[in-house]
Amino acid sequence: MTQKIKAVILDWAGTVVDHGSRAPMGAFVKAFAHFGVQITIADARGPMGMAKRDHIRLVGSAPSVAAAWRARHGRDFDDAAIDAIFEVFEPMNIAAVEAHAALIPGAHAALQWCAERGIRIGSTTGYTRPIMERLMPLAAAQGFVPEVTICAGDLAAGRPAPLQIWSALAQMGIWPASSVIKLDDTAPGIGEGRAAGCWAVGAALTGNNPGLTAEELMKLPADQRAEFRHSASERLLRAGAHLVIDSIAELPWLVGHIEARLASGERPGVFEAN
Numbered sequence: 001m002t003q004k005i006k007a008v009i010l011d012w013a014g015t016v017v018d019h020g021s022r023a024p025m026g027a028f029v030k031a032f033a034h035f036g037v038q039i040t041i042a043d044a045r046g047p048m049g050m051a052k053r054d055h056i057r058l059v060g061s062a063p064s065v066a067a068a069w070r071a072r073h074g075r076d077f078d079d080a081a082i083d084a085i086f087e088v089f090e091p092m093n094i095a096a097v098e099a100h101a102a103l104i105p106g107a108h109a110a111l112q113w114c115a116e117r118g119i120r121i122g123s124t125t126g127y128t129r130p131i132m133e134r135l136m137p138l139a140a141a142q143g144f145v146p147e148v149t150i151c152a153g154d155l156a157a158g159r160p161a162p163l164q165i166w167s168a169l170a171q172m173g174i175w176p177a178s179s180v181i182k183l184d185d186t187a188p189g190i191g192e193g194r195a196a197g198c199w200a201v202g203a204a205l206t207g208n209n210p211g212l213t214a215e216e217l218m219k220l221p222a223d224q225r226a227e228f229r230h231s232a233s234e235r236l237l238r239a240g241a242h243l244v245i246d247s248i249a250e251l252p253w254l255v256g257h258i259e260a261r262l263a264s265g266e267r268p269g270v271f272e273a274n
Contacts, residue, residue: 003262005255006179007120007172009165009198010146011049012127013100014185014207016107016248017139019214021048021185021207023100024093024127028059031089035081036072039065041211048208049126049186051158052093056085093127094134101138104206105214106249108143113252122172123149124164124182124192147172160191165198178267181258183248185209185232187239194240199258199268202236202244204229242268 014021028044043065047058059065060077069077114121123146125132132151139145148171150164157163165182174180182193182200185207193200205217210228217225233244245254 003179003259005119005181005199005259005262007122007169007174008114008181008183008251008255009168009193010121010123010248011182011184011186011189012123012125012132012135012139012149013097014048015104015183015189015203016123016144017103017135018097018100019102019104019206020210020212020216021045022211022213023096024048024052024055025208025211027089027092027096028055030092031056031085032059032065034088035069035085037065037068045208045211047188049159049184049188051126051152052089052128052131053082053086053152054158055126056082056089060085090128090130093131097127097131097135098138101135101142103139103142103144104248106247110248110251111144114255117255119255120172120174121146122168122174124151124159124168124189125149126152126159126186126188128153159186159188160195162192162196165192165196169196178262181254183251183254185236187235190236190239190241194268197268200241201254202233202239202241203247204232204236204244206247207232209235 010016013023025041025044029039032039039059043059047055060081066077129151132149148168150167152158155163155167177197180198182198183203184190185203190200190202209232236244
């Protein structure tokens with residue numbers, strides 16, 4: 001019997017909601033500024049997709065940011081600094097998701113298509129449980145209610161470790177991992193999918209890179225959109241994506257494409273993410 005796709009595990013910001021993944025970006029910039037250290041949007045976006053405490057660690061460890069922290073506070077950026085910034089960041093991100101909770105165009109129709117075909121929907125996220133407790137009801141009001149949502153901090157390790165996906169699949173009773181698609185807009189999320197043994201697929205135009213709202217993206221000339229698509233796709237493919245689509249709106253095509261590859265005997269394999 002030909003193997004079919006049984007489930008799709010979705011990331012949240014930049015994949016299903018918050019076109020351009022805007023909510024966490026602003027919160028990171030504001031949180032560091034609260035401690036007298038200015039970071040750029042590029043600094044904030046660099047490790048996007050990771051658990052937020054790990055994200056803060058990587059931003060603060062960047063040479064320019066670490067030097068600015070040392071100059072401002074007279075000590076190295078350390079675990080105490082991470083704890084202090086996270087304490088400020090989390091409430092800022094909770095507030096920010098309220099203004100960035102809209103479903104990405106095409107998401108509702110794609111999810112309905114999956115439901116009609118018995119394809120189950122789970123989710124993992126780099127957001128913490130308190131952030132998600134604010135975001136999930138806003139998404140539910142728009143029709144996005146995954147069976148399970150595994151948050152950063154729920155398990156011993158976050159992305160790109162596979163534990164969040166494995167936990168979601170265990171709770172849903174779904175196996176093998178080769179019957180599952182992981183859709184994500186970030187490199188850590190792609191690494192998570194590959195490490196779990198799923199089909200890892202990148203969303204190129206709705207997420208962290210290019211980081212634009214749907215309206216901003218549509219206003220771009222076609223050649224500039226193509227440049228953004230190419231740049232984002234290259235990053236996601238380097239992270240191990242099996243393939244890249246523009247957005248979740250292409251999920252019906254994606255399922256058919258991967259089921260054809262399964263029918264030919266292809267399996268995703270496991271990729272050891274760094």
